[in-house]
Amino acid sequence: MHLRVFQAADGTLAVEVSSPRLAETEHRWLVPLVPETQAATAASRAGDAIRVRFHGEIHLAFYMLILSVPRRRDSAKKIGTVNNEDSINILNHIFDRLAYD
16 A cells, blocks of 8 residues: 655645545545654644655654545645555554544
């Protein structure tokens, strides 16, 4: 499994955590992905982020900030994928926060 990474027109990055096989759904779920070098910007929520490697650099994936983006208005471009281990780690962190007993 390799989660897809998208870049918006403004340059921001996000990891898709919804299944790409569900292309017929109206929304895509995305988690913000911030380069660790911008940690000052992201430091306030670093407790809700995990470190992942993307394009040879460490990024913070903010797994608690799931954005629901309408596909018809989403102009973001796919620019790569996150490796298997980091992809599983992102999804496990989300799963651990879901309400279940």
